[in-house]
Amino acid sequence: MDSSNHWYRHAHIWSQYCGLGFDYPPRINGVIQHGWTFVHGFGAGHEPPHGFTKYVWADVNRRRGQAVGWRDYYVTGAPMLYLDRITPHEPDAPEPEGTIWYPFHGTVDYEAVSGDHDRLIDEIKETETGPVTMCLYYVEYEIPAVRAKYEDAGFRVISHGTRGVKWTGGNPRFLSEQLGELRRHRRIASNRLSSAIFYGSSLGLQPAVYGDPMDLVGVKTGFNGTDLLEHTYPELHGRDIDARVAREVADVELGRDAMLSPEEMVLVLGWEQEWLMRREESA
């Protein structure tokens, strides 16, 4: 229904989780939270129409939503947790090492970040002792000058690709590649709290949040966490964060306790008919 369900292939991951295959997920009469947020589960300008279910990662999103007049939430847990569950670990994978660093990003459509990349590189070098993988958002990755700055600093520079527009384009393996990269690293870092930090923390990586948080140019009122998150999530800011505490917080924010069985997920997403037909076909 909502193209944001396909941005990071969240619908596809759940379809696969439910045994309906990855490539062609059935329609969802609702909107899936597509990234971690400190508001009601959805970004500025993204108001799911009334009457359609809002699938959010954690109960706190439901509570924030209800407080501003929104209803019809269903707490599911983050699709990344489902992907992790259905993706087996490579048996001969090397021991995790180094840091994967996710600089804070805006979106090409709405907002852009503004900050000093050189200063950030200095801070990363001061802090990180092992190899660093710099994972740029596709917006920054496609700017050669920005990419070159990080490559010249000796970092491995990667991107998980684009998220697509209106059900077309985008990297279908965006989250799969992110999961693979996270499993390869020991530390996860960023200059702001973000989905990546929570994903990594929940997977057991040592998180760190430091460096110039960069300004989000054009951000909508109430959707800029600057000067808020360091007060409301103080335990998740700094170069040496308690990994155990971070994992506990991340599991709450990603809704690990809220994860559904495939059978419940099928019903909650309105996929019962598809599921029954698929069962009949395979019987």
Place this chain on the structure above:
Amino acid sequence: MTATVTSDRPANVTLVKGAMQRWSDLEHAPGGGASAAARTYVEQQLRPDARVALVGPHPLDLITGLAGQVAHLTVFTRSIPDAVLIGNALLECEGTEVVCGSVAHLPEAPEPFDLVIALDDMARVLSLETEVLDWQEVFDAVRALLADGGTLLLGVENELGLHRIGSLRSRYTSNDDATWSATATFDTGRPRTEAALTGVLADAGLVVRRLGIGLPAWEDQAVIATGTRSFSPQMDTLLAAATLGSAAFRRVGADPTRVTRAAVLSGRLPDLASGWFVVAGAGSGAADEDVATITATTPSGEVVTYTERDGAILTERDGVAVAEPVEVPTGSRLLSEHVLDACAVHDLPALRSLLRRYAGWLAGRPTRTSAGDRVGDIRMDAVLVADDGLVALDPGVLRGSAEDAAWEGLADLVRVIRARGARHPWPSATDDRTMMSIMGAMAELAPHPDLEALVGTESREPALPAYDVPGLLAVIERLTETNTALASRAQWFEDRLNTREREMRLRTARHDEELKRVVRQQELLRSSAEDVRRSITYRAGNLLIGPVRKVRDRGGR
């Protein structure tokens, strides 16, 4: 949706974990301690050198009022918009700060407080940003703020209070924006009885020094009473008078006719209070004497306190002792109760007698002669009927003449009858002005020149969220009776009009017929005359007689 610009908050506001970006408690309700009665309890606990914490939503003017009276004030609120509002209001006040977030998740324990005030219960202290805590867990966090030897002033809503019993909507089924957490209802940790509350406090190492109850509604705590278990019948009467006479019960659909009055008559008003107010001390120390007091906010905004000591009831008004102890005759009841009962049973002789006594009693009261004279409360809810006469609970002078006072009392009575949908003896189509005029005549008052101005005075109090469904139905029934009567009268007039119109039409028709008949007769006569003129006989006669007439006429000349 409340937009928040967090960087705009004043310097005296500290954000901590649990700060709620988009929610304002003060936008939804004023918070605990809104009534003048409740504020007297706060005032009694203040010390100039005290460190005070205010936890949960409280009215802004209460907060700013506290700031100048104590050495230090920390306001704990979960709402960023409220924190910004309070912070700006306290900018010029030394020794104040605002901590915005969850009290249960403070980054470090603050220096303990000598006085912790939490009059709005625990339900609105819990932040939606944190894990959901139950009542006991939030209370434990509030308790942790208290210094050894300090005082906790706590308000706890009674789930079985009159306001909840009479509520139009169930909080168990409501799904409004505030019910993102149902801890106010679905919470087994919440104390639901006085004994459970004192048990919670004892477990927390707190000694209850005073325990009060709030009436008539949690949102409108006009009356606070302590030591109700040891109330004498006289104090029970005063509590009933203060409760039934409160402004809340002059709003359409407000309860008292059913549950509150039954609670009054059964002596169970304290059991059905809207909530409890506790003054509890941390550490060792004995409980205070269980002093029987009633603190009530009068319709004029004055705070009156009745204290029973050694069998006498002492009165204070706005903190000033009244010389004469209040007189509450044994077995006396409010005049309004007598009058409403007489109205309900159509006992017109009794009603006439009561109204005449009321008017006669007012005629014997002093009137204001100087600006310094205190004006008393002459409403029938503030007057007791004793065997040997009427007794004013608020015995001040009359504002104007006794006649004016009587009309004011009658206007208030009419408002009460209408608001409660009370039964009355007058025909259903009777309007307020006529009803009041009749009662005035019963009381033998001279006709009032402008009754509309009196009966048209309506309460400007905000709507009460708690209503009594049977009370509302009663209002609807009374209005239905009135509408039925008015419709019946309209039909009667229409029938009469129709009859008259039919009569007129019939008469017109008859008249027309008669006219036509006469015209026909006239036509017939004219036709007959014409026929005669045309006949041979007539014309032959004319030929013969004509010359003769001419000769006769000439000869006559």
